[in-house]
Amino acid sequence: MDAINFLIHGFALAIQPSNLIFAAIGVFIGTAVGVLPGIGPALTVALLLPVTFKLDPGGSLIMFAGIYYGGMYGGSTTAILLNTPGESAAVVTALEGNKMARAGRGGPALATAAIGSFVAALIATVGLAFVAPFLVKVAVKFAPWDYFGLMLIAFVTVSATFGSSPLRGLTSLAFGLWLGLMGLDQLTGQARLTFGVPQLLDGVEVTTLAVGLFAIGEALYVAGRHLFKPEKPIPVKGSIWMTKEDWSRSWKPWLRGTAVGFPIGALPAGGAEIPTFLSYTMERKLSRKPEEFGSGAIEGVAGPEAANNASAAGTLVPLLTLGLPTSATAAVMLAGFQQYNIQPGPLLFAQHADLVWGLVASLFIANVMLLVLNLPLVGLWVRLLAIPLPWLYGGILVFAAMGTIAANPSVVELLLLVGFGVVGFLMRRYDYPVAPAVVGLILGPLADNALRRSLQMSLGDPTVFLKHPSSAIMIAIAAIALVLPFLFKGLAKFRQDED
Amino acid sequence: MFEKIMKAPNRPALVIALALFAMAAVTYWDASRMAARATYGMNASAASYFVCLFFVVLGLGHVVSAFQAASIEVEDIDMKAIGWVALALAGLIGSIWLGAGFVLGSTLLFAFTARAFGRRALLVDLVIGALMGLVIFLLFNKLLSLALPQGPLERALF
Numbered sequence: 033m034d035a036i037n038f039l040i041h042g043f044a045l046a047i048q049p050s051n052l053i054f055a056a057i058g059v060f061i062g063t064a065v066g067v068l069p070g071i072g073p074a075l076t077v078a079l080l081l082p083v084t085f086k087l088d089p090g091g092s093l094i095m096f097a098g099i100y101y102g103g104m105y106g107g108s109t110t111a112i113l114l115n116t117p118g119e120s121a122a123v124v125t126a127l128e129g130n131k132m133a134r135a136g137r138g139g140p141a142l143a144t145a146a147i148g149s150f151v152a153a154l155i156a157t158v159g160l161a162f163v164a165p166f167l168v169k170v171a172v173k174f175a176p177w178d179y180f181g182l183m184l185i186a187f188v189t190v191s192a193t194f195g196s197s198p199l200r201g202l203t204s205l206a207f208g209l210w211l212g213l214m215g216l217d218q219l220t221g222q223a224r225l226t227f228g229v230p231q232l233l234d235g236v237e238v239t240t241l242a243v244g245l246f247a248i249g250e251a252l253y254v255a256g257r258h259l260f261k262p263e264k265p266i267p268v269k270g271s272i273w274m275t276k277e278d279w280s281r282s283w284k285p286w287l288r289g290t291a292v293g294f295p296i297g298a299l300p301a302g303g304a305e306i307p308t309f310l311s312y313t314m315e316r317k318l319s320r321k322p323e324e325f326g327s328g329a330i331e332g333v334a335g336p337e338a339a340n341n342a343s344a345a346g347t348l349v350p351l352l353t354l355g356l357p358t359s360a361t362a363a364v365m366l367a368g369f370q371q372y373n374i375q376p377g378p379l380l381f382a383q384h385a386d387l388v389w390g391l392v393a394s395l396f397i398a399n400v401m402l403l404v405l406n407l408p409l410v411g412l413w414v415r416l417l418a419i420p421l422p423w424l425y426g427g428i429l430v431f432a433a434m435g436t437i438a439a440n441p442s443v444v445e446l447l448l449l450v451g452f453g454v455v456g457f458l459m460r461r462y463d464y465p466v467a468p469a470v471v472g473l474i475l476g477p478l479a480d481n482a483l484r485r486s487l488q489m490s491l492g493d494p495t496v497f498l499k500h501p502s503s504a505i506m507i508a509i510a511a512i513a514l515v516l517p518f519l520f521k522g523l524a525k526f527r528q529d530e531d
Numbered sequence: 532m533f534e535k536i537m538k539a540p541n542r543p544a545l546v547i548a549l550a551l552f553a554m555a556a557v558t559y560w561d562a563s564r565m566a567a568r569a570t571y572g573m574n575a576s577a578a579s580y581f582v583c584l585f586f587v588v589l590g591l592g593h594v595v596s597a598f599q600a601a602s603i604e605v606e607d608i609d610m611k612a613i614g615w616v617a618l619a620l621a622g623l624i625g626s627i628w629l630g631a632g633f634v635l636g637s638t639l640l641f642a643f644t645a646r647a648f649g650r651r652a653l654l655v656d657l658v659i660g661a662l663m664g665l666v667i668f669l670l671f672n673k674l675l676s677l678a679l680p681q682g683p684l685e686r687a688l689f
Contacts, residue, residue, distance in 0.1 A: 086675060199592045203551070206585045210554060213582060217575040224579055225561050248620070255616050255647040256608035422648035426641040426660065429616075433623050433640055434633075434667050438677045443628045450620050461608070462543055480578045 035162050042389030046397055051094055051390065055398045058095035062102020063405055066122075067110050067413045069421075070250055071428060073103030074360040074470075078242040079431050081368055082439035089372040090387050096368050097348070097391060098398040100361055101153060104344045105402050108145040108337050109413055113138060113265040121340045124308040128325065128332030133266040135328050140274045144282045144330055145337040146406040147274075151283075152290040152338035153399045156345030159294050160352075161392050164381070167353040171378040174354075176489065177497050180482040181506025183475050186356050188513045189299075191468035198517045200464045207455070208472020211236045218477065219484055231444040238367040238474050240436055242360065244449045245466045247432040249456020251425050256457070265417050274330075282334040285315050289338030297346020299358075311339035345395070352376050352388060356475075360467040363474045541597040548593035555586035612647045619643030632682020637664035 045051060061080075065071045077096050084092035107122035112129035125145060132141040174182075191201035214225045215235025226232040274282065292314065293307040315335040316325045325332055350356040355377035357363035369376050374384060381388055406413075436449050459466055490496035498504045562579035622639030626632060641660030642653055650656055668685060671677045 082677070083671075083675065085677070199589065199596060202585075203547070203589050203593075206551075206582065206589055209585070210558065210582050213558070213579055220575045222565055222575045224565070224575060225558065227561075251644065251647075252613055252616050255612040255644075256610070420650070422645035422650040422656075423659070425648050426644040426656070427663070429619065429644050430637045430641050430660070430663055430667070433637060434671070434679070437627065437633065437679055438671055441627075441678065441680050443624060446624050446627060450624065453620070462547070476578075484577075 035165050038165070038385065038389045039161055039393060041386075042391075042393030043396075045090070045386060045390035046094070046393035050088070051091055051394060052397065054091040054095040055098050055394045056401060058098020059102040059398050059401045059405060061095075062099035063106040063109075063402065063413060064102075064416060065099070066103040066106020066108075067416050068419070068424065069110065070254065070425060072246065072361070073100050074242060074364050075246040076103070077361065077364045077368060078239045078246070079435045081239050081364070081371060082435045084368075085371060085439070089374060090390055092372075093365075093368060093387065093391055094394045094398075096365050097395055098401075100344060100365070101341070101395065101398050102402055102405075103361075104153075104341045105146065105149050105406050106413065108149070108333075108340075109142065109406070109410060110417070112141045112145065112333070113414060114417065121305055121308055121344075122337075123305065124312045124336040125333055125340070127312065128329050130266075131326070131328035132330065132333065137328060137330075138266055140278050140330065141328075141333050142410050143274045143407060144278060144334045146403060146410075148282065148286040148289065148334045148338040149341040149406075150399060150403045151286045152293060152340075152342040153345055153402075154396070155287075155290045156294045156297075156342040157392065157395045157399065159298075160345055160348055160395075163298065163349055164353050164388075164392075167349065168378045168381045171354055174378070175500070175503075176482045176485040177500055177503040178506065180479060180486060180497065181503040181510065182354060182356060183479040183482065184510035185506055185513065186350075186358060186471065186475060187468075187479070188510045190358060190471045191465070192514055192517055197463070198514075200462075201468050204459065204464050204466065205468040205472045208241075208469035208474075209476040211241060211469075212473045212476025212480075218481060229444060231440075231442055235477075236448065236473060237439060237445070238364065238470065239439060240445060240449050241452050241473055242364050242367075242470050243432045243435060244452025245456035245459070245469060246360075247428050248450065248453025249460055249466070251429055252453060252457035253460045254421075254425065265414050278330055281320075281330050284318075285311070285331045285335035286338040288314060288318075289335040289340075290342040293339035293342030294346040297343030297358075298349040299346075307339040307343045308336040311335040348395075352380060352391075353378060355380075355478075357471060360470045363467075363470045366474055541599075544593045544597035548590045548597065551586045551590035551593065555583045555590065558583040558586065612649075615643050615647030619647065626682065627680050630680070630682055632685045633668055633679040634661060634664035634684055635682060636680075637667065 046055070061076060062073060065073065065076045076099050080092075080096070080099075084095070104121065108125045108129065111122040111126035112133050115126050115130040129141045129145065132138065187205055191205035192198040210225075212235075214232055216223055216233050223233060289307075289311040292311050296307045296310075312332055312335060315329075315331040316322060319325065319329060319331050321329065347357075347359050347362050350358055351362045351366060353376075355366065355375060357366045366376060369380075374380065374387070432449070433446070436445055439445075456466060458464075459469075486496050487494065496503075497507055558579050562576040562583065565574065565576040565579075619640045619642075622643060623636040626636035626639065638657055638660035641663060642656040645656040645660075646653060668679055671679050
């Protein structure tokens, strides 16, 4: 198989000392931000983009992927010991995990979460390595109209299908699309929505939007609602190792969680929350001891945690093969690729084969590192929670400012950052999802280009999208996905994730 | 039935609807000033018109939802804490604007934010913020060769 040869080559690159160091830094930072409240992987990668601008692309991307994986591991620690999930995909883990910790079984809960994450990420990364080349073969045949259809699907699923309210999700998306219009048009060089401000000619930076919405919006929201009452983590008592019964109750949920998480992550439907909820309900139905659910069932930790990590790996499939981000973290990582003038998509595997396969191979290595970091060293991460929140948020804002100024030292950029912060605060306050805005900003201009290039190729004939079966089917799927949530309000219970 | 009509509409949704209409108007105005340059198909302004239309539809959706039962409960917020964060951000922007440098800006940003989150030891936080700003400045300008804005303090020190 081709994939195996490429992977071996990738491993040769990934075990180079510099790449190992990048992976280690990534998983370390990722676990830390997963544990800490208020910062998720999307924000962290956004903050680090300007810092890594002058570093080696391969190494930086390995680091970003490490942060993504690490954030998923770290989130479970906070969810189990504090009942405040560090990131939204760990919400379900808190349900049973925190109950287990309260019953003095915090150790096994942490262990099943960490080992489950490891197993899931391992299988899902193998899946990524084998599915990606196949998808690439399909995707090289994609014409602009196919890309346009695909982006329509991504727009709709990210904003409407799984959100709490399609109206609010679509409004967030529209805001992102509007920001995407700003600046010089790529095809004709005309300025759109720049209002005579020269700094706007380059368009709105994805990092500025992400940092403003996530960091400043979150800080304003948390400060305004006094959500900073100190909470004491539950100390881990007794053995952290799982008993034989724990193992036998955990391994099936791990595998089932992976089976649910990876495909959902890989579909352009996005979000790590849907698979975690699905896995939780599934384990509850299949459990030998369903009565334990609600008071600390180990299956309820093992399954969702595995689903969570598998879907994180799954998200990388559309990102790498199609250039299609389906979560905010993936959108920011796409910006990371673009800052080195590398465009993810089918050509990535041809033009930058070393980089892609080195990245995939280091995901395996990062995964092993994360298991070590999270099992024996879990006490260290718990101590991070002792940082006083005033300092934590002060630090987050200083880093946010630093990242923005370093990328573009102008007052206009800072004013934009603060403006987005205010918008992010209002969006949180009135329950608008933030992720669609980020995805809209990054995919909007790409969709605009795909649409216009299609029309140029068809000499202005708009039926080009319906004449090709592939794009016609995709546009139909997007239309169905848009109408569905208005018909079935029940879908709304799968809330879209923010990170 | 009468009650339903008399019920006060959901204010935030109406305000958002107005904001959406305003953004649609701005976008329309901007697009209408662009010259047509495309040979085939669409101009660069077509996407603007599309987003404009999208805003109008969403605005109408908000107007409709404003007269339905409010689904979100909005909690009270502490404007004083928000004010401190605003002051922190203003301190940063002010010191960059006036050329006072990154270190002063991040000092004010850190200390005022900590204050917003309930810290009372402003002096200690100012010192911490200044140290943090200095370390970041050194790291960026010396190690990563990325230029953070310099003020009199940075120029005097390095």
